[in-house]
Amino acid sequence: MSAHHGPAKGFTRWLTTTNHKDIGTMYLWFSFAMFILGGAFAMVIRAELFQPGIQIVDPEFFNQMTTMHGLVMVFGAIMPAFVGLANWLIPMMIGAPDMALPRMNNWSFWILPPTFLMLASTLFMDGGAPNYGWTFYAPLSTTYAPPSVTYFIFAIHLMGLSSIMGSINIIATVVNMRAPGMTYMKMPLFVWTWLITAFLLVAVMPVLAACVTMMLMDIHFGTSFFSAAGGGDPVLFQHIFWFFGHPEVYIIILPAFGVVSQIIPTFARKPLFGYDSMVYATASIAFLSFIVWVHHMYTVGIPVAGELFFMYATMLIAVPTGVKVFNWITTMWQGAMTFETPMLFCLGFVFLFTIGGFTGVMLSLAPVDFQYHDSYFVVAHFHYVMVAGAVFSMSAAVYYWLPKWTGKMYDEGMGKAHFWISFIGFNLTFFPQHFLGLAGMPRRIPDYALQFSDFNMMSSIGAFIYGASQLLFLFNVLRTILAGKPAPAEKAWEGAEGLEWTLPSPAPYHTFTTPPNVK
Amino acid sequence: MAGQSNNGHETYYVPESSPLAFLASISLFLTLFGAASMINDMSWGDPDVATNSKIYFTVGLFSFSAVLFWWFRTTIVENLAGKNSAQLKRSYVIGMQWFIFSEVMFFFALFGTLWYVRNLVGPWLAGEGEGGRMNGLLWPGFEYNWPMNTTPQDAVGIANQTIANNGTFKGADGTVDWTHIPLINTILLLSSSVTLHFAHHALKEEQRSKFNMWLGVTLILGFVFVGFQVVEYQEAMHELGLTLGAGIYGTTFFFLTGFHGFHVCMGAIMLTIQWLRSMKASHFTKDDHFGFEASAWYWHFVDVVWIFLMLFVYIL
Numbered sequence: 001m002s003a004h005h006g007p008a009k010g011f012t013r014w015l016t017t018t019n020h021k022d023i024g025t026m027y028l029w030f031s032f033a034m035f036i037l038g039g040a041f042a043m044v045i046r047a048e049l050f051q052p053g054i055q056i057v058d059p060e061f062f063n064q065m066t067t068m069h070g071l072v073m074v075f076g077a078i079m080p081a082f083v084g085l086a087n088w089l090i091p092m093m094i095g096a097p098d099m100a101l102p103r104m105n106n107w108s109f110w111i112l113p114p115t116f117l118m119l120a121s122t123l124f125m126d127g128g129a130p131n132y133g134w135t136f137y138a139p140l141s142t143t144y145a146p147p148s149v150t151y152f153i154f155a156i157h158l159m160g161l162s163s164i165m166g167s168i169n170i171i172a173t174v175v176n177m178r179a180p181g182m183t184y185m186k187m188p189l190f191v192w193t194w195l196i197t198a199f200l201l202v203a204v205m206p207v208l209a210a211c212v213t214m215m216l217m218d219i220h221f222g223t224s225f226f227s228a229a230g231g232g233d234p235v236l237f238q239h240i241f242w243f244f245g246h247p248e249v250y251i252i253i254l255p256a257f258g259v260v261s262q263i264i265p266t267f268a269r270k271p272l273f274g275y276d277s278m279v280y281a282t283a284s285i286a287f288l289s290f291i292v293w294v295h296h297m298y299t300v301g302i303p304v305a306g307e308l309f310f311m312y313a314t315m316l317i318a319v320p321t322g323v324k325v326f327n328w329i330t331t332m333w334q335g336a337m338t339f340e341t342p343m344l345f346c347l348g349f350v351f352l353f354t355i356g357g358f359t360g361v362m363l364s365l366a367p368v369d370f371q372y373h374d375s376y377f378v379v380a381h382f383h384y385v386m387v388a389g390a391v392f393s394m395s396a397a398v399y400y401w402l403p404k405w406t407g408k409m410y411d412e413g414m415g416k417a418h419f420w421i422s423f424i425g426f427n428l429t430f431f432p433q434h435f436l437g438l439a440g441m442p443r444r445i446p447d448y449a450l451q452f453s454d455f456n457m458m459s460s461i462g463a464f465i466y467g468a469s470q471l472l473f474l475f476n477v478l479r480t481i482l483a484g485k486p487a488p489a490e491k492a493w494e495g496a497e498g499l500e501w502t503l504p505s506p507a508p509y510h511t512f513t514t515p516p517n518v519k
Numbered sequence: 520m521a522g523q524s525n526n527g528h529e530t531y532y533v534p535e536s537s538p539l540a541f542l543a544s545i546s547l548f549l550t551l552f553g554a555a556s557m558i559n560d561m562s563w564g565d566p567d568v569a570t571n572s573k574i575y576f577t578v579g580l581f582s583f584s585a586v587l588f589w590w591f592r593t594t595i596v597e598n599l600a601g602k603n604s605a606q607l608k609r610s611y612v613i614g615m616q617w618f619i620f621s622e623v624m625f626f627f628a629l630f631g632t633l634w635y636v637r638n639l640v641g642p643w644l645a646g647e648g649e650g651g652r653m654n655g656l657l658w659p660g661f662e663y664n665w666p667m668n669t670t671p672q673d674a675v676g677i678a679n680q681t682i683a684n685n686g687t688f689k690g691a692d693g694t695v696d697w698t699h700i701p702l703i704n705t706i707l708l709l710s711s712s713v714t715l716h717f718a719h720h721a722l723k724e725e726q727r728s729k730f731n732m733w734l735g736v737t738l739i740l741g742f743v744f745v746g747f748q749v750v751e752y753q754e755a756m757h758e759l760g761l762t763l764g765a766g767i768y769g770t771t772f773f774f775l776t777g778f779h780g781f782h783v784c785m786g787a788i789m790l791t792i793q794w795l796r797s798m799k800a801s802h803f804t805k806d807d808h809f810g811f812e813a814s815a816w817y818w819h820f821v822d823v824v825w826i827f828l829m830l831f832v833y834i835l
Contacts, residue, residue, distance in 0.1 A: 107544060110543075143685040175613055177606070223763050228671060233640040
């Protein structure tokens with residue numbers, strides 16, 4: 001049987017693999033490469049904003065940088081990173097031999113590299129790369145778009161295809177491949193959050209596909225979806241985009257919740273507090289994500305009844321999210337805690353994500369959002385949840401499971417240094433942006449008024465520190481793989497629970513070809 | 520049969536490493552890169568500059584189809600070889616169900632768009648309600664009717680338009696009469712779902728020739744539907760002046776019916792392949808016919824979409 005073969009030799013192993021661990025590894029490295037690329041764009045942005053005035057790049061190119069930074073980070077770095085984790089971990093956590101549909105799994109991955117090559121190549125096209133912001137509002141992205149928008153549209157189609165196939169695979173795996181005895185309410189929380197995330201992806205990626213297809217038609221085939229002259233409406237674009245876009249926010253953060261819910265119990269040496277309520281809170285967040293999208297559009301001209309409905313619905317999200325934060329803190333309460341690198345990143349996550357959550361509640365208030373809208377306050381808010389939320393949890397996950405993946409232990413001192421430098425760099429970058437936004441500095445501009453100079457300079461210095469700390473991360477991971485000390489045989493962490501820790505380290509190429517019996 | 524492991528579980532078949540996925544990715548990329556370049560040549564490019572976009576597109580599409588054929592062939596061969604455990608078959612079932620759900624969400628976005636433009640945008644453009652306060656100034660004289668045969672641009676005149684001009688949107692002279700071709704098409708498509716159901720029953724009762732016959736009838740009904748749709752489009756464009764550029768009515772009309780028509784074609788291709796498999800190779804048994812069943816689900820789904828189209832695009 002093929003199931004007992006080792007990996008194929010040479011480079012074709014990676015092109016033709018059907019193994020969830022190989023595919024997970026490819027996803028993770030791809031997403032790191034995109035993280036560096038998107039980070040480089042961010043460095044250009046922060047270098048330009050270091051001082052007021054136009055210093056380094058044209059305003060036109062600056063717009064391309066903000067757009068590409070957002071697109072590459074959201075679709076290229078964060079989403080594939082969590083799919084990579086799902087690939088590696090879900091089969092091991094539920095006791096399955098592989099993902100349910102292994103060849104399609106490989107397809108989901110291999111769609112991404114050429115797609116991002118196409119997206120990045122728009123930087124060298126006539127008229128430049130997409131310059132309309134990662135939210136690509138019409139008519140900026142239709143009437144006033146550079147010709148490269150067509151490549152951008154097809155890139156979005158391909159990413160959507162990859163996400164839908166990847167999600168269907170995850171759903172089929174979780175529903176169909178659990179080991180005997182692994183009931184739904186015994187699944188590790190990471191598996192639960194990914195199941196719900198996959199549902200969200202299958203539900204909203206087709207809506208994004210419809211959205212960009214309408215753009216394509218408006219640009220090239222004379223339709224008038226987003227053009228008032230023909231009876232359409234540019235605001236329609238925003239409705240469709242945010243009907244996708246708001247669930248997308250939870251697609252990014254729910255797997256991060258799952259990671260943190262795996263790691264905190266290990267280092268608190270206590271089971272997760274309120275497992276059931278965590279599952280229900282995740283499901284509630286997913287449900288609410290479909291009925292809050294207009295809170296991104298308060299200032300566009302929405303009837304008052306609409307503003308009120310979406311304001312109250314949005315504030316409701318704070319309830320299940322509060323349940324989660326409460327449960328993480330209560331898990332740690334009276335625990336025998338130690339502070340290894342994964343735990344530090346999780347603590348950073350809980351602390352900073354909560355700040356991002358609070359600013360989210362502020363933004364949900366329609367009357368005050370008129371002040372914050374499209375300001376640096378919004379930029380600060382979503383970087384607190386995207387970077388200190390999603391990216392911190394990714395770092396935590398890599399340190400936590402690296403011993404299982406590679407059989408080697410990372411350098412703890414370097415890991416801790418990575419955490420503290422990131423933590424300080426991150427807060428130095430984004431905390432001042434709250435004040436900039438409240439004082440009235442708009443987002444997506446290459447130049448600003450003089451009174452914003454000091455905070456911008458602090459922010460840029462913080463960004464360079466944060467960016468450099470990721471190179472330390474890369475170095476630590478590479479050093480672990482090439483020359484790390486051997487990890488403990490099975491459990492790398494004293495308090496770790498779950499099926500993946502019953503396997504040897506490194507995990508063999510094929511695991512659980514015979515399903516384990518779960519008590 | 521699928522292997523048994525020592526504690527009594529069937530082993531799950533994890534396929535050998537395979538070049539299919541990588542080749543599918545590359546050929547699909549080539550197709551869409553070629554398509555984007557072709558579309559750009561039409562709209563922005565210099566017509567005198569010859570590019571290779573058509574070659575990329577054609578080669579990509581041809582190879583993508585070939586890879587898909589090879590891929591499905593592989594899965595069929597594996598199933599016939601008895602490699603698929605009951606659990607693996609369930610994975611295919613779950614996969615198809617969620618794929619159809621994703622299609623439902625795609626059409627949900629399309630119908631949501633139609634609802635929004637008909638019930639909110641139209642009245643607002645005519646100056647009604649809270650959303651319409653400014654529009655009385657932008658589009659004086661525009662009155663909202665559905666079907667919108669006078670666009671806001673028609674109402675004020677293209678030369679007097681006060682906002683940026685991003686196209687010419689001349690309303691149509693008339694709309695498609697639902698009592699003619701659309702009604703025939705409704706009957707055709709609904710009957711095709713019934714005949715497909717007969718075919719499924721025949722298969723479950725192991726009546727091969729009856730199965731082939733009813734599936735063949737379904738296919739004929741499907742292809743006649745597509746033919747009528749083409750005739751309807753031609754009449755709309757040439758006799759009624761109803762085009763993609765005829766404002767939001769033409770836009771939504773062609774976008775919704777067009778995507779439905781595309782899905783009918785996909786479903787018909789899927790069913791044709793199942794028909795050929797049954798005719799030429801006597802595939803499918805009464806208990807094992809998921810290729811057919813998945814195609815049938817898809818066909819019924821497309822049929823349900825049509826009922827909503829008939830209601831919200833043609834009749835109401």
